[in-house]
Amino acid sequence: xRVLILGxxxxxxxxxxxxxxxxxxxxxxxxxxxxxxFQPLLYQVAAAALSPAEIAVPIRNxxxxxxxxxxxxxxxxxxxADTKSVFTNVGEFKYNYLIxxxxxxxxxxxxxxxxxxxxxxxxxxxxxxxxxxxxxxFENAETENDIDKQIKLLTFIIVGGGSTxxxxxxxxxxxxxxxxxxxxxxxxxxxxxxxxxxxxxxxxPNFSEKLSLxxxxxxxxxxxxxxxxxxxxxxxxxxxxxGDERIEAATVLWAAGIKASGLNQQLRGELDSMxxxxxxxxxxxKHYPExxxxxxxxxxxHQTGKPLHGIAPVALQQGRFIAKNILKELEGKPRETFHYxxxxxxxxxxxxxxxxxxxxxxxGGFLAWMVWLFIHIYYLIGFKNKFVVLFQWxxxxxxxxxxxRLIVDxxxxxxxxR
Amino acid sequence: xRVLILGxxxxxxxxxxxxxxxxxxxxxxxxxxxxxxFQPLLYQVAAAALSPAEIAVPIRNxxxxxxxxxxxxxxxxxxxADTKSVFTNVGEFKYNYLIxxxxxxxxxxxxxxxxxxxxxxxxxxxxxxxxxxxxxxFENAETENDIDKQIKLLTFIIVGGGSTxxxxxxxxxxxxxxxxxxxxxxxxxxxxxxxxxxxxxxxxPNFSEKLSLxxxxxxxxxxxxxxxxxxxxxxxxxxxxxGDERIEAATVLWAAGIKASGLNQQLRGELDSMxxxxxxxxxxxKHYPExxxxxxxxxxxHQTGKPLHGIAPVALQQGRFIAKNILKELEGKPRETFHYxxxxxxxxxxxxxxxxxxxxxxxGGFLAWMVWLFIHIYYLIGFKNKFVVLFQWxxxxxxxxxxxRLIVDxxxxxxxxR
Numbered sequence: 001x002r003v004l005i006l007g008x009x010x011x012x013x014x015x016x017x018x019x020x021x022x023x024x025x026x027x028x029x030x031x032x033x034x035x036x037x038f039q040p041l042l043y044q045v046a047a048a049a050l051s052p053a054e055i056a057v058p059i060r061n062x063x064x065x066x067x068x069x070x071x072x073x074x075x076x077x078x079x080x081a082d083t084k085s086v087f088t089n090v091g092e093f094k095y096n097y098l099i100x101x102x103x104x105x106x107x108x109x110x111x112x113x114x115x116x117x118x119x120x121x122x123x124x125x126x127x128x129x130x131x132x133x134x135x136x137x138f139e140n141a142e143t144e145n146d147i148d149k150q151i152k153l154l155t156f157i158i159v160g161g162g163s164t165x166x167x168x169x170x171x172x173x174x175x176x177x178x179x180x181x182x183x184x185x186x187x188x189x190x191x192x193x194x195x196x197x198x199x200x201x202x203x204x205p206n207f208s209e210k211l212s213l214x215x216x217x218x219x220x221x222x223x224x225x226x227x228x229x230x231x232x233x234x235x236x237x238x239x240x241x242x243g244d245e246r247i248e249a250a251t252v253l254w255a256a257g258i259k260a261s262g263l264n265q266q267l268r269g270e271l272d273s274m275x276x277x278x279x280x281x282x283x284x285x286k287h288y289p290e291x292x293x294x295x296x297x298x299x300x301x302h303q304t305g306k307p308l309h310g311i312a313p314v315a316l317q318q319g320r321f322i323a324k325n326i327l328k329e330l331e332g333k334p335r336e337t338f339h340y341x342x343x344x345x346x347x348x349x350x351x352x353x354x355x356x357x358x359x360x361x362x363x364g365g366f367l368a369w370m371v372w373l374f375i376h377i378y379y380l381i382g383f384k385n386k387f388v389v390l391f392q393w394x395x396x397x398x399x400x401x402x403x404x405r406l407i408v409d410x411x412x413x414x415x416x417x418r
Numbered sequence: 419x420r421v422l423i424l425g426x427x428x429x430x431x432x433x434x435x436x437x438x439x440x441x442x443x444x445x446x447x448x449x450x451x452x453x454x455x456f457q458p459l460l461y462q463v464a465a466a467a468l469s470p471a472e473i474a475v476p477i478r479n480x481x482x483x484x485x486x487x488x489x490x491x492x493x494x495x496x497x498x499a500d501t502k503s504v505f506t507n508v509g510e511f512k513y514n515y516l517i518x519x520x521x522x523x524x525x526x527x528x529x530x531x532x533x534x535x536x537x538x539x540x541x542x543x544x545x546x547x548x549x550x551x552x553x554x555x556f557e558n559a560e561t562e563n564d565i566d567k568q569i570k571l572l573t574f575i576i577v578g579g580g581s582t583x584x585x586x587x588x589x590x591x592x593x594x595x596x597x598x599x600x601x602x603x604x605x606x607x608x609x610x611x612x613x614x615x616x617x618x619x620x621x622x623p624n625f626s627e628k629l630s631l632x633x634x635x636x637x638x639x640x641x642x643x644x645x646x647x648x649x650x651x652x653x654x655x656x657x658x659x660x661g662d663e664r665i666e667a668a669t670v671l672w673a674a675g676i677k678a679s680g681l682n683q684q685l686r687g688e689l690d691s692m693x694x695x696x697x698x699x700x701x702x703x704k705h706y707p708e709x710x711x712x713x714x715x716x717x718x719x720h721q722t723g724k725p726l727h728g729i730a731p732v733a734l735q736q737g738r739f740i741a742k743n744i745l746k747e748l749e750g751k752p753r754e755t756f757h758y759x760x761x762x763x764x765x766x767x768x769x770x771x772x773x774x775x776x777x778x779x780x781x782g783g784f785l786a787w788m789v790w791l792f793i794h795i796y797y798l799i800g801f802k803n804k805f806v807v808l809f810q811w812x813x814x815x816x817x818x819x820x821x822x823r824l825i826v827d828x829x830x831x832x833x834x835x836r
Contacts, residue, residue, distance in 0.1 A: 034557055034825045051469035053822035061823065064600040073557040073825070090561035105832055112833040125830035139452055139491040143508035182482040384813050384821065388806060395802050403802065404471035405479065407452045407491070410828065412543035414523055415530040 002026045003326060004086055004095035006076055006263070008036045008059045010312045011101035011295035011319035018323035020066035025330075027069045028095075030088055034058055034073050037124065038380055040312055041389075043164060045127035046253075047171035048135060048179075048402045052124045054389050057381045076102070079266050081288045097290050097326050100263060101319060104274075104296035104310060107259035114235040118254040121164055128408060130253055134172065135407045137250045138180060141187045148248075154192045155249035157240055159232050160256030161198030162205070163347040166215055168253060169196040170350040173222035178351070178400040194224045195249075197242060199231045199256070204347060204355065206309055211355040214364040218349040232256070258310065260297045267291065272299045272307065281337035283322055292326075294318035303340055312379070313343035346372045351397065420444045421744060422504055422513035424494055424681070426454045426477045428730045429519035429713035429737035436741030438484035443748075445487045446513075448506060452476055452491050455542065456798055458730055459807075461582060463545035464671075465589030466553060466597075466820045470542045472807050475799045494520070497684050499706045515708050515744050518681060519737060522692075522714035522728060525677035532653040536672040539582055546826060548671055552590065553825045555669045556598060559605045572610045573667035575658055577650050578674030579616030580623070581765040584633055586671060587614040588768040591640035596769070596818040612642045613667075615660060617649045617674070622765060622773065624727055629773040632782040636767040650674075676728065678715045685709065690717045690725065699755035701740055710744075712736035721758055730797070731761035764790045769815065 001024060005012045008031040019027045035056040044050040060071040074090035079098070086093045106120025119126050119133070134156070141153035156172055158165045176192035183189075196203065196219065202212045203219075203226060216226050227242070234241035239248040260275035268287050270278040276299035277285070283298060285291045295315030301307045308314045317340055325335045344358030346368070354369035356362070363371070373393065380386050392403045419442060423430045426449040437445045453474040462468040478489040492508035497516070504511045524538025537544050537551070552574070559571035574590055576583045594610035601607075614621065614637065620630045621637075621644060634644050645660070652659035657666040678693035686705050688696040694717035695703070701716060703709045713733030719725045726732045735758055743753045762776030764786070772787035774780070781789070791811065798804050810821045 034553060034823070051471045051822075052826065053469045053824050056824055058601070058823040060601040061819065067603070070603045072561050073554075074561060091563075108833070115831055115833045119830060120832070122832075123830070124824065125827050126832075128826070129830035135452060136491075143490050143492060145509075183476070183478040185485070185488045384810075384819070388809065388821075391806065391809075392802075401479065401802070403806075404469075405452070405476040406471050406474055406542065408470065408546070409543050412537060412541070412547035413533055414538070414540075414544075415526070415533045 001096050001330065002028065002094065003097045003099065004093050005029045005099045005101065006086070007031055007100070007102040007295075008033075008071075009039070009101060009103045009295055010315035012099060013059070013062070014316045014319035015099050015101070015294070015323040016063065016069055018320055018327070020063060020069060022068060022327065025068055028093060029059060029063075029069065029071045030074050030076060030086070030093070031059060031071070032073070032075050034060070036062065036381065039122075040376060041380075042121055042124075042127050043167045043171055045124065045404070046121055046130035046134070046168060047175055048131050048405045049171065049396060050389060050392060051404045052128065054385055054392065055380070056124060057385065062381065076263060079263065081267065081291060084290070095290075097292070099292045099294060099319070099322055100267070100297060101294045101315070102261035102263055102297060104258040104260050106254055107257040108254065109257055111235070114254065117237050118159060118235045118252040120254045121168065122258070131404070132407050133251050134175070135405060138184065138187070138189065139407070140250070142184050143186075150187060151193075152239070152248045153250045154187065154189070155195070155239075155247070155251075156192065157195045157197060157247060157249045157252045159197050159235075159240070159252065159254050161196055161200070161203030161226070161228070162255060165196055165198070165255035166203055166219065166347050166349060168255060169194055169219055169224045170222060170348065170353075173219070173224050174350045175402065177223060179402050181400070190223075192223075195247065196224055196226045197230050197232055197240075198226070198228045200228065202228055207345060207347070207355060207357050208362055211357055211362050211364060215347065215349055215355050218353040218364070222350045258296070264293075264297055267293070276307065282325060282335045283318055283338050292322040294322055300338065300340075302337070308340055309345070311345065314340060317341065346375065348372050419514050419748065420446065420512065421515045421517065422511050423447045423517045423519065424504070425449055425518070425520040425713075426489075427457070427519060427521045427713055428733035430517060431477070431480070432734045432737035433517050433519070433712070433741040434481065434487055436738055436745070438481065438487060440486060440745065443486055446511060447477060447481075447487065447489045448492050448494060448504070448511070449477060449489070450491070450493050452478070454480065454799065458794060459798075460539055460542075460545050461585045461589055463542065463822070464539055464548040464552070464586060465593055466549050466823045467589065467814060468807060468810060469822045470546065472803055472810065473798070474542060475803065480799065494681060497681065499685065499709060502708070513708075515710070517710045517712060517737070517740055518685070518715060519712040519733070520679035520681055520715060522676040522678050524672060525675040526672065527675055529653070532672065535655050536577060536653045536670040538672045539586065540676070549822070550825050551669050552593070553823060556594075556602065556605070556607065557825070558668070560602050561604075568605060569611075570657070570666045571668045572605065572607070573613070573657075573665070573669075574610065575613045575615060575665060575667045575670045577615050577653075577658070577670065577672050579614055579618070579621030579644070579646070580673060583614055583616070583673035584621055584637065584765050584767060586673060587612055587637055587642045588640060588766065588771075591637070591642050592768045593820065595641060597820050599818070608641075610641075613665065614642055614644045615648050615650060615658075616644070616646045618646065620646055625763060625765070625773060625775050626780055629775055629780050629782060633765065633767055633773050636771040636782075640768045676714070682711075682715055685711070694725065700743060700753045701736055701756050710740040712740055718756065718758075720755070726758055727763070729763065732758060735759065764793065766790050
């Protein structure tokens, strides 16, 4: 009996954990990366606060004790649901059950050429690229004598006012206002312009209006300009067009759209506008009960009529639920239907503010930030990471310094580039 | 009065520190990178033990309190010693005193095309590339069914038996024997073949013969095969030629040669075979007393008749000495001549062995390793780095785990590569 798990995000990882040590069950995890990434803190890598390794753990190391779990680094090419087979660059894998949990990627609504000038934030590589661009902009501003060019270098535009955009904007504001305050001689980093552009009526649309306003207030106190009802119509190497207005900026970051993994297009089923596949109440596919889809790839709206958000607690609960359901079925018991236990939503703004919403509880400010802090430490995998990240945060909180202000080049070669 | 410092390695950084807060003196540091790199621990980044940010500190942050010190990230194009001017990609800089300390790069003795298949270890980018190759080789071996290909994937060749080669070999052995022991299912990582190839009669030629033998013994106990008197004649994507013998290997690392920065060729003066410029007893240039050269770029043999080694304590003392001499001259006092105070040499082998040589004192094994450990922690810049690195080491020592087992891709783009 073999369960194949595609993807080791929160869904895949937590499914596999349930299977650990189950006799007679072979579990194979396939992921393009060799690590599980703690996505909620990825923006802190982009903002030079944390190192990649502090929020990423080798998948095979997590399961080193469970000999029934195998991990392969590979890329899935096709899924043949009729023959129950998955084809990858490292070979073909047959399965009895398949859990598809490859997450989502950033999406430009048809303007994919914008990527070069406005990287998204879904991978370690992208986070390091954003860090490189942000730090380089300040370095270049320091050596620039032309005032207009300096202003352009010190203008940062973040497109998209969801959690990622808000957290990035807050982190950049903190970087420019506090961390860099005494480090530059020719520029006043406190004059850095950070624009958060949102097409809709308000930032954090998934939160209540009250908290959305509160986040807005926190951001503006940090010096971030929040523009709502503004649609970006063009992005190039020198800035963005917002409606009729042109804003010159050396750094543009994309946090506006995501789309579920393209694998969904290979699975027979209805896709929503974000590319998520509509799943049954037990998270399986209508035509293939042995295939389950979880996390950002799944459109599950059986509970409230609206699809669940693409956040870590949803993916985590779904992964765990699917695995338990499979074990139940193997014991001859009937499957259950998925029910999400609302763990709330959180977004942090700068060094000590956050907004938090758990059911009817709505919280903002410092207290919400403390909750944010402990939840994120709690869910980080590995004692070492928990400890190092907590230390980095404490140290950053006390000294305003950031732990990873490194500009890393793309090319490692010395001789070829000459 | 302006002092221009090219490079912020141990020499440049420690020169600048002396100048910090000196009134009437403007100091400009130019470096291609935005950070000072603690080179002696770079091999630990390559071996997935430390994160880049743990051994690199932003230069401008080190000098944030000293307003007479400016830092520019830039690349030096030319030095015009006659007009006392340095041209860079971020403008021209005039100087009264110039300190040239750009270090050395790895060197292939005319076979620069070998770089693609045998990266050197002088930069963060190269360390991350080596880490990527090493970790990927194990991942690929796990998915490989052909035994010959598996053996090739699990063969690692390190060319060059100096400190870097020895430390890399020890770290890879530790990784394969201990860290990976329980993480793979299809391969036995303890069978990993690690070859250290040295053209000369023994490894660690800068150390005494006794310690060299001891290091050899430590390495062999860890499973490293040490080949001496063997000259690599060819490196390609599939392995190396050693004399008449062909060894297939997926991963080849280069630790055999270094060459001083090419800037030396722009300075009038005698160059030795490693591209180092022969300096006067006060580390200045014969024809330009206002130009000083320090660290790996300098050939200083006035003390013992033999040039000083390219190690951190030499660079550190030279940088400090030059700065003090300049200050003396500005006070109207005569210059002094440089005298190196021997701080000894150290190399570590695997998780708890090292060799150490300070003057007549020769030490090996665990005690030498303890000394190595504390010296490296002591000289690491920043309390945060000291603490995090010590924690990483303690944790790694107790659990055999490594802190940064991340395979990071070259490309951050999602859409362009499709």
